[in-house]
Amino acid sequence: MESLSVIRKFYKKVGRNTRCGSRTGQPAAERTAGNVRHGFLKHRFLSFTGYNLPNRDKSEAEFFRSVKNLCDLYGLTEPDVSGLPFPENISAAHAELSEKLQEARGFGCYIMEDEKRRASLTTAKRYDTGYNLYYIPVRPMARIGEKPELKPLYNMMAMLLAYLLQVTKVSYYRDYGYVSSCYESIEEWINEEEGGDDGYHGAQIAELAEMKSFGDSFLHVLKKPFHKADFERAIAAYRKSACCEARPLEVAMEFQKLINDYPKRSLYDSIPAGYYGFNEFGVIDADQYLSFYWGGSDELNEVFFDMVNNDLQESGEQVEPVSLQWFDKPQEAEKHRFDFEPRLFPLLIELNNYLYEYDYAKKHH
Template identity: 30%
Template sequence: MAKLVEDLQQQIGEIDHDANVLVITREFNLPTLAITKVFDTKATLYYLPIEPLHFLLQQRDRKPAAQLLLSVLCYFYQIGGIPYFREHSSYLYDVYQMINEWYSDEEICEYPEDYQHVIDHIQLIKRESGELLKSLSDKDQLALLDDQVSQFYPTTKTEENLKAIAYRVSTLINIYPGRSILDSIPDDLNRIDGEGRITAEHYLSFIWSGEDCLYDQLMETVNCELQEYNEIDEPMSIQLFDKPQNQISHNMSFDQEFFDLLNDLSDNLYDFAHEKHH
């Protein structure tokens, strides 16, 4: 069997070098030949800062932009499957808690005013991020996306980019209603357990900010842990050959657009953040 799979892998590789041949075994079913194709996430941490939304919501004259951005982020939270860092079930919840405990020692900061700044910032995150989570969970807000896109008139380049992103999100919802990126990541392919692996919640998440006093410590903590892992769960297309197939076929257009949007949205959020911090 191993020799057969090896020969098939060589033949398939000549057609598509990114495709892999597997024999999938599942309980109560016969082993099944499958050809898989993995979407390369490029070892990137897709962390979306939520502080720019908080910043916009505080400005009365930016309300249309704030509401449109909120609807876009609602999609990634409610449907897309991006965890929120203040939820106990999320990976980054524990990381933030660890950082909070680390800063509970006054000797961490050389100057008392620096220590007080960090403590005040941590309290602000705890207070405001909970309210933002309620907004992200609002299904009515997501339902407003199409109307908000059509009625939004941008006044800056950053707002123009936001509108373009929102339009693409609306299109993605119409083509793939209700589909999460987690639907593309198989739970188990002949794997005994998930320990020692980078899972989706490790590299997909909302965070508070990418420019605050906690960010460097956050990234250092995450990177130190993840560099110990040598396997990663990524979106995958699986074509089973439990019955005859006309051709090898893998459609990963949803995954491609989803991650393209994450990249563009992340840049857009940092552009809004730049307005505040600079």
């Protein structure tokens, strides 16, 4: 198909590079990442060479307390850096311990500060998102909304998606972001084409118009303040409705449990600022693999995923949630546990798989 080959002329216009990954129940899927722009955690990773500390003695003492605490937990010998001046002593001790931890446990350590700590060793482990795209299709909501008998389903799903937008901070394709920039590039290219007599070009134009008009109107729906009680009432109304089915009800109820346990939790709460540094091959940002997108027919969807796949496949690293353990105080055990993420991402896959049926099925209910 011509559009799939021609698209390669402009896919690099998309804002940030990323890397390909496997598919997650979607028409196509690759992984994505980029520089962390969301500083939800007020932590900083320090580089001590030449670093101007406001209280050197206090910071140096704190650091070496954390050295002892880390070595006590993992049974490591404390580095002997007594012959080195500040800050070389800290840099050398950190480098040695990080190498030992990497060999023994598969992860290193960092020098970090936050509102309470000035210079503490901290270990970090990453949650594996599977290098997948978690793209939530919006067009199915247009199809569901066309059927008055599915109004209870529409209301329940709209509130669920509002939670993902407002609380989990999933990017939306009609707001500024990576997916938005992809669609803008596609629209620019399509508008520059002369079109053909097979109707393919016209179908793309029509789909772009619907993508924008419904996407903008639905965004207003999603931005209405989310309240857990309203979502619970919507689930109850759907359960009593004639259109109730087990599958969407189960998905909604699992999200309800997640919201009860983590009412204000965002994915970005587990992505510390400064953890992901420069990578010469590019970094896949969270908004590049977790986002709402239009979905839609082959006329537009194939072009979209061809662009995304080409753009993301060269990146060297993906921004993923990170679990931190501070050693400013003695630690009795390793505490790298993920709780929110192992529940969120599988639920997103279940949600997407259900919505895709409305995106592609010719007959809904």
